[in-house]
Amino acid sequence: MKNIVIIGGGVAGMEAARQLLALGYTPIIVEKANALGGHVASWYRLFPDMTPASEIISRLKKEIAPANVFTGTKVISISREKGDYSLTLDNGVSILAGAVLFATGFKVFDASKKEEYGYGVYDRVITNRDLEAWLSGGEDKRISAPKAIGFVHCVGSRDLKAGNSQCSKVCCTTAIKQAIEMKEKFPKAEIYCFYMDLRLFGKKYEDFYINAQRDFGVHFIRGRVSEVGETIDGRLQVKAEDTLSGKPLKVQVDNLVLMSGMVCNQSVSELVRQARLDIDDDGFLRSRNNIFDILESNRPGIFYAGACTGTKTVPETLAEARAAALEIHNYLQNG
Amino acid sequence: MADFGFKLSKSSTLDLDRTDTRVYDILCKTDPDIRTCMACGSCSASCTAAPFCGMSMRKVILALQRGQDVRPMLGKCMLCGKCTMVCPRGINTRHLILSICKYYD
Amino acid sequence: MIYEGKQKIWSDYQKEIPDDHWYYVRSCIRQNFFPASERMFTEITRGVLGKDVYETPYHTTCGGIAYHCDTIPQETVMTIVARQFALMTEAGYENYVASCITSFGNYSETLETWREFPELETKIRENLWKACRREFKKPKYLAHSSDLIYHWREEIAKKGRFRLVNRETGEPLRIVEHIGCHYAKMFPHKGVGGAEYPYVLAGMVESWGGQVVDYPERRHCCGYGFRQYHVKANRGYSVSNTHKKFESMEPFHPDAIITNCPGCPYFLDRWQYVIAEQTGKTYGRDGFGIPVFTYEEIAGLVLGYDPWDLGLQLHQVAVEPFLDKIGIEYDPKAKYLGLNREDIMRPGLPDSIKCF
Known part of the structure; x- marks a missing residue:
């Protein structure tokens, strides 16, 4: 044989x-x-x-x-x-x-390539992968009783400039999953998902989204994060456009989770x-x-x-x- | 104060750390479905008042989330019920409108 | 803040800067705003470091202000730029250094436009020939004058009399670095350190003993914005942008701001008075503002030049608290004496912000 x-x-x-x-x-x-x-x-x-x-x-x-x-x-x-x-x-x-x-x-997109998000520069900017490791019981000093957490969809995905035009398919749902997991751990934390459009195509994904909205009060903001800065107390100032109201928007978070996409x-x-x-x-x-x-x-x-x-x-x-x-x-x- | 002929302009930036969402938070209790809005715009597209006076249920819900006063816009609503009919999330917009009125009364 | 993370990004944006033989062009406005800065550049490069830095009186505006105010078309600007290149070519130089960020951006933009649309370069060469019978070679290296001071920052530190250190505490002074928008935002690879975390001024601050302050609105425009300032009806936008930056940097209590653009130090400095008048708020300690310097002024202070010879009396925000922190000696009585030691008159002092 x-x-x-x-x-x-x-x-x-x-x-x-x-x-x-x-x-x-x-x-x-x-x-x-x-x-x-x-x-x-x-x-x-x-x-x-x-x-x-x-x-x-x-x-x-x-x-x-x-x-x-x-x-x-x-x-x-x-x-x-x-x-x-x-x-x-x-x-x-x-x-x-x-x-x-x-x-x-595949390879996970190197989030530090998106310089404006400050991964590897600002302490509390982490990736979906870092968060998953922490959820698995790993130590991570960057995550400590957050009052607000941001999730940035499409990091290195649908991004011609970053060399990857494709949608990574899993990130929208992963962000919702991780948002729910963080809300379970930190019920009082405000959670913001910054998305361009939500791609919840699979079986039960849309239910998952409704669940995050209705039962966990996760805020979904339609607008791609454009820039991140660090405040004096080490928090992160996030800028995006709230494209639904057509206005610039800013918010401070304790952790910003970058949904690094899949690349070849x-x-x-x-x-x-x-x-x-x-x-x-x-x-x-x-x-x-x-x-x-x-x-x-x-x-x-x-x-x-x-x-x-x-x-x-x-x-x-x-x-x-x-x-x-x-x-x-x-x-x-x-x- | 010296008059320079110009002043600091008001910023249009929405600062979520300084957003007062008390009204929205109360409405989330009376009308929990409000949270499931996905801003599809079906309500505004079919609204009788929208083309003439800028009424939009989608904008009302967004304004509540952003801590803004929705009364001027909501005053244009004729309670015809069309937005409830078309909402794919099944949000009871009629109930929501009445809850908002009740809050402000 | 992870310093190594920034170092990694800086290493991706290295720029080749030849060590000598530069054709230098001044800014339209800097000599009015910060009268000693450009003189200091030639003094340091020629006098202190012994470099060949050539200037010609035939140099004119690059057209940048008019271009950004929408009063002349790009083709006109490019023809003006072509003439400057012709002057460089005629003088026998191929390294072009501009004192102005707007000019630097304008030159970078013109070269990039010609690269993308070669037919435009041909047309501009024709325009130039028709207009003044000149021909040109494109510069081999294009730099902003802050690139050169950055390049020689260690030599300046070695020859320096002072360091950006608090004399009493021994702590490094906390310096905000502000980069002009047209330095690298359009073409990140043309700037030392790129556009998100530029290193050109941060490198100077570090070499001269200071500590760089990074704050959330660091990358934001100073507020000048050409049309925002030059049209009076828009001037509120200009001061509002500056206000936004000061609100953001306030908690960090910076000792000073270092800048590399003609407009930025002017607006960051002068608008502090306007903001104080309009809001009653000042951003330094004890009713003072945060002093704002050009990099040549800071280099001059480090090298031990007299603050009044550096033109610091023209600043709106009092520079004395900063000089005192370092221990730079100055004669308060000489502040408003001219080069001929005669009184140049004193400005009125505002109530809203403490000045001397």
């Missing part, structure tokens, strides 16, 4: 492995980090049902135990060899694979070049077709799953991973 290599051990790679195991294969996962789980492993809870992320990860880990997993390992070369692909890992292992799945995911994972660009894969305008891997062949690359035997082709939610990623496993199975069966 031919080998199947899955590059990336996040939820996409793990779910694809789970399905391939069920189909009777023994896939090989190569993950550059020292543990499986990818971005989801660093998250606390997932919208819209507040599912603990750790539940998803530990379930997947358990179910893919029979797979071959290399963590802390990178693929350093890939080349076509007759009908197969020859891969070399940085631990010296070489693999001849009949099919390769890119489950290489450029650390795989060398592999992509070697495998001669097409890149889309947005830097993500280009599917053969964005409707019918999302999981197929321009090269036979190389498949995609999850956020390597564009921004996706966790359930979308899992669905793609399952489908990719089936595509690989069909490919290996039929040649």
